[in-house]
Amino acid sequence: MRRRSHHPLAVLALASTLLLTGCGGTVSSTNGDDVESVVGRWSSDEKGEPHLNFTEDGKVGGSDGCNGIGTTYEQDGSTVTLTRFATTLKACMGVDTWLREARHLEIDGETMTVMNGDHEEIGTLTRD
Structure with missing residues (x-):
């Protein structure tokens, strides 16, 4: 009778752990510094x-x-930088639709400064 090894399961668990560890809250900038990741809801x-x-x-x-x-x-x-931007175009009374003009974003801790295509500030979002 052949004995079944749990080795493949252990390898899968280790690989999953390493993958999740790599998905932390920072990314590297072009100069190699760690900075806050944009991933998540703002x-x-x-x-x-x-x-x-x-x-x-x-x-x-x-x-x-x-x-x-x-x-x-x-x-x-x-x-x-936001690319390939698409939005619906409904008319909503009393709602400021500034966010659809977003093209460039700057992250500073829990605050995201939203800028249009001319790099002019149009609003802010906060991390949820």
């Missing part, structure tokens, strides 16, 4: 609760409080 208490949710695979989903937002991002240190 939001505002404004009417409509605008928010963005960043995933580890470079995708962003969210809402400006009225319209759905879908895009991708690239992070270099504390600077994040």
